[in-house]
Amino acid sequence: MSTLSQTTPHQNAYWGGIFAMTLCVFVLIASEFMPVSLLTPLATDLGVTEGLAGQGIAISGALAVITSLTISTIAGKVDRKYLLLGMTVLMAVSGMIIAFASSYLVYMAGRALIGIAIGGFWSMSAATAIRLVPTHQVPRALAIFNGGNALATVVAAPLGSYLGATIGWRGAFLCLVPVAILAFIWQWISLPNMRGDSKPSRGTVFRVFSRRIVSTGMLACGLFFMGQFALFTYMRPFLETVTRVSPSGLSLILLTLGVAGFVGTLIVSTFLNARFYLTLIAIPLLMAAIAGMLILTGHSVWIVALLSGLWGMLATAAPTGWWTWIARTLPDDAEAGGGLMVAVIQLSIALGSTVGGLMFDHLGWQSAFAMSGVLLLCAGVLTLITSRQGLAG
Numbered sequence: 001m002s003t004l005s006q007t008t009p010h011q012n013a014y015w016g017g018i019f020a021m022t023l024c025v026f027v028l029i030a031s032e033f034m035p036v037s038l039l040t041p042l043a044t045d046l047g048v049t050e051g052l053a054g055q056g057i058a059i060s061g062a063l064a065v066i067t068s069l070t071i072s073t074i075a076g077k078v079d080r081k082y083l084l085l086g087m088t089v090l091m092a093v094s095g096m097i098i099a100f101a102s103s104y105l106v107y108m109a110g111r112a113l114i115g116i117a118i119g120g121f122w123s124m125s126a127a128t129a130i131r132l133v134p135t136h137q138v139p140r141a142l143a144i145f146n147g148g149n150a151l152a153t154v155v156a157a158p159l160g161s162y163l164g165a166t167i168g169w170r171g172a173f174l175c176l177v178p179v180a181i182l183a184f185i186w187q188w189i190s191l192p193n194m195r196g197d198s199k200p201s202r203g204t205v206f207r208v209f210s211r212r213i214v215s216t217g218m219l220a221c222g223l224f225f226m227g228q229f230a231l232f233t234y235m236r237p238f239l240e241t242v243t244r245v246s247p248s249g250l251s252l253i254l255l256t257l258g259v260a261g262f263v264g265t266l267i268v269s270t271f272l273n274a275r276f277y278l279t280l281i282a283i284p285l286l287m288a289a290i291a292g293m294l295i296l297t298g299h300s301v302w303i304v305a306l307l308s309g310l311w312g313m314l315a316t317a318a319p320t321g322w323w324t325w326i327a328r329t330l331p332d333d334a335e336a337g338g339g340l341m342v343a344v345i346q347l348s349i350a351l352g353s354t355v356g357g358l359m360f361d362h363l364g365w366q367s368a369f370a371m372s373g374v375l376l377l378c379a380g381v382l383t384l385i386t387s388r389q390g391l392a393g
Contacts, residue, residue, distance in 0.1 A: 026148040027152075030152040052357070058351075084121065085184060098111065150316050217329065227371075227379060229356065277384075290314075
């Protein structure tokens with residue numbers, strides 16, 4: 001068992017550390033997906049297509065994959081507190097590089113740095129929660145982390161759109177830097193020292209992948225995120241060119257999407273506790289139906305606004321379900337499971353946004369949305385297979 005997954009019945013609870021990390025989660029998610037709400041002005045200013053600008057999400061995802069699979073081995077005995085602080089510094093530096101990017105390549109370099117921070121931070125999140133609170137309170141700590149995720153989803157898109165319209169997309173990115181600095185200070189004060197694993201294993205991450213339920217579940221999770229971001233990354237150009245919403249209407253729809261996502265995160269635990277696998281299966285199937293309805297009704301502002309809200313509610317709630325699945329399936333391999341989950345999710349985001357961008361640019365928005373729906377349907381089917389393997393086990 002990894003050193004980070006060890007815990008004692010009378011372990012102290014470092015809730016200040018949990019909330020400090022949650023603020024870091026907020027800035028991470030806001031930084032990762034800020035390009036979604038700023039895609040059009042960002043692409044225009046850097047002189048590239050919207051599809052190419054969307055690859056900024058793909059590059060951060062790709063670097064997150066590499067980092068999540070290697071950081072435990074590379075870090076070795078390094079105190080996890082200082083590793084988390086290092087990831088927070090990278091996040092702040094990334095924001096400054098992007099805000100002052102003089103070219104598309106500099107912008108992509110900044111996006112690569114945020115990818116490293118995302119991979120390092122998220123791969124350690126579940127294992128760190130186990131170190132900070134007693135075992136029976138770990139689900140609550142993970143729910144708080146996901147609350148930071150949901151809050152970022154609520155704030156990042158509409159605020160990014162608003163700031164982009166008032167102070168420019170560069171100013172919007174720059175606004176994240178002081179929040180990252182605050183997260184650094186709070187973590188420095190509140191996190192205890194957490195020694196690293198004295199004997200890290202290069203095969204740990206892939207060892208857990210050899211279990212059938214893990215491989216099937218990870219594939220289902222990957223298809224879900226790939227399907228989600230093949231559509232979500234290009235929501236703004238869709239709203240502007242197909243639905244033809246006004247700037248204020250765009251901000252309102254993005255706000256609706258975010259608020260619905262926050263509500264989804266608040267209520268999803270009730271459904272997960274009552275019908276865990278049924279909830280995990282239903283989410284991608286419902287989102288596939290929404291993708292299909294957007295293709296049919298994309299020119300109707302009110303219907304698109306309603307469907308966007310439902311999409312946000314389901315999509316933002318889903319990560320809570322998949323992190324709970326990791327905790328249930330690999331309770332004794334939190335660091336390995338977390339690293340593998342981050343790699344799968346980020347690789348899927350990179351693939352989804354890349355392929356979705358190519359299809360959006362060259363085959364039209366309908367093809368990108370249709371591919372999203374097919375991937376989400378496949379995710380639902382594989383989640384059903386995973387549930388049967390779980391019951392059989």
